[in-house]
Amino acid sequence: xxxxxxxxxxxxxxxxxxxxxxxxxxxxxxxxxxxxxxxxxxxxxxxxxxxxxxxxxxxxxxxxxxxxxxxxxxxxxxxxxxxxxxxxxxxxxxxxxxxxxxxxxxxxxxxxxxxxxxxxxxxxxxxxxxxxxxxxxxxxxxxxxxxxxxxxxxxxxxxxxxxxxxxxxxxxxxxxxxxxxxxxxxxxxxxxxxxxxxxxxxxxxxxxxxxxxxxxxxxxxxxxxxxxxxxxxxxxxxxxxxxxxxxxxxxxxxxxxxxxxxxxxxxxxxxxxxxxxxxxxxxxxxxxxxxxxxxxxxxxxxxxxxxxxxxxxxxxxxxxxxxxxxxxxxxxxxxxxxxxxxxxxxxxxxxxxxxxxxxxxxxxxxx
DNA sequence: TCTTTCGGACCCTCAAACAC
DNA sequence: TGTTTGAGGGTCCGAAAGAA
Numbered sequence: 001x002x003x004x005x006x007x008x009x010x011x012x013x014x015x016x017x018x019x020x021x022x023x024x025x026x027x028x029x030x031x032x033x034x035x036x037x038x039x040x041x042x043x044x045x046x047x048x049x050x051x052x053x054x055x056x057x058x059x060x061x062x063x064x065x066x067x068x069x070x071x072x073x074x075x076x077x078x079x080x081x082x083x084x085x086x087x088x089x090x091x092x093x094x095x096x097x098x099x100x101x102x103x104x105x106x107x108x109x110x111x112x113x114x115x116x117x118x119x120x121x122x123x124x125x126x127x128x129x130x131x132x133x134x135x136x137x138x139x140x141x142x143x144x145x146x147x148x149x150x151x152x153x154x155x156x157x158x159x160x161x162x163x164x165x166x167x168x169x170x171x172x173x174x175x176x177x178x179x180x181x182x183x184x185x186x187x188x189x190x191x192x193x194x195x196x197x198x199x200x201x202x203x204x205x206x207x208x209x210x211x212x213x214x215x216x217x218x219x220x221x222x223x224x225x226x227x228x229x230x231x232x233x234x235x236x237x238x239x240x241x242x243x244x245x246x247x248x249x250x251x252x253x254x255x256x257x258x259x260x261x262x263x264x265x266x267x268x269x270x271x272x273x274x275x276x277x278x279x280x281x282x283x284x285x286x287x288x289x290x291x292x293x294x295x296x297x298x299x300x301x302x303x304x305x306x307x308x309x310x311x312x313x314x315x316x317x318x319x320x321x322x323x324x325x326x327x328x329x330x331x332x333x334x335x336x337x338x339x340x341x342x343x344x345x346x347x348x349x350x351x352x353x354x355x356x357x358x359x360x361x362x363x364x365x366x367x
Numbered sequence: 368t369c370t371t372t373c374g375g376a377c378c379c380t381c382a383a384a385c386a387c
Numbered sequence: 388t389g390t391t392t393g394a395g396g397g398t399c400c401g402a403a404a405g406a407a
Contacts, residue, residue, distance in 0.1 A: 109397090111397080120400090
């Protein structure tokens with residue numbers, strides 16, 4: 001079987017995490033934005049109830065960005081999206097590991113034969129909830145686990161490094177790539193010390209984001225361009241950095257200064273005044289970046305996390321044709337069925353657990 | 368629209384390999 | 388002998404396909 005690391009690589013972005021109560025900016029997909037209920041809500045209203053959403057900026061879209069002077073992004077939810085940046089914003093690089101804690105899927109130790117056959121969730125009780133739901137409690141019995149094979153020779157193990165980075169559980173707060181910001185040439189701006197902000201300390205399970213780069217010549221920090229603009233946000237006055245909590249005005253602005261980058265725009269972060277879209281990139285340069293990709297400042301030594309792969313038709317199954325050719329069934333399920341067929345009543349055999357239309361619990365799916 | 372099916376991701380267990 | 392590794396074997400999510 002593939003290693004768990006490899007298996008989990010894509011799953012992190014795919015699974016539904018239960019975000020910790022901490023808000024952070026995000027660098028690039030699949031990094032989420034978290035919500036921090038320790039900060040006041042606009043209008044002093046109550047915090048939204050969990051689960052808190054993630055914001056996955058679409059590729060090519062702007063990205064949440066830690067506000068100036070903050071080593072991490074902690075803000076009311078409505079502010080979270082107020083700091084944005086464009087793809088390829090130097091000198092940031094995504095950390096090699098997201099490490100966002102994921103809620104593990106709970107599994108029962110032994111699913112009943114009906115649920116196992118249907119590949120559906122079971123529970124500890126007998127009859128299980130699903131069997132009761134479908135009126136087949138009498139057939140809700142445990143299957144029989146196969147005994148693990150013994151005497152299987154295994155190759156030599158690759159000993160993992162105990163001191164660090166042995167696995168994905170390494171605290172991201174100690175991720176060297178964070179400390180160097182993934183870029184050896186980058187240094188935190190003066191006066192922006194790590195942890196200097198009033199931000200709620202990140203739990204150990206959460207990444208600590210590095211401080212933002214200094215504003216460019218002229219002193220602008222990214223204006224609060226939104227995509228989409230959070231309701232009720234009041235943009236800061238020109239030339240000012242976004243102020244945390246600014247949405248608290250409670251007065252919905254008539255029009256938010258937000259924009260989408262023009263097509264083909266892969267340029268640097270735009271520091272212009274609020275409401276003014278970035279200039280279009282030079283066509284030649286845009287074309288070059290379209291073909292070779294946006295300017296990436298990623299540490300070449302840092303493994304890049306690819307954006308969530310678009311859903312493919314990989315799960316497309318070829319079904320039984322009109323003229324026969326039954327598909328091979330899952331043998332492991334079939335084995336369970338076979339072993340418990342005397343009590344469960346499901347049809348045994350290694351080729352099929354049950355037949356459609358016979359009311360067998362195995363094919364009663366969840367509604 | 369609902370139901371059934373099932374690919375494959377995810378999870379747990381535990382024997383083999385390894386360190387001390 | 389205790390710990391670590393990683394594969395076996397299981398659960399079940401979620402989407403496709405068929406049925407109603």
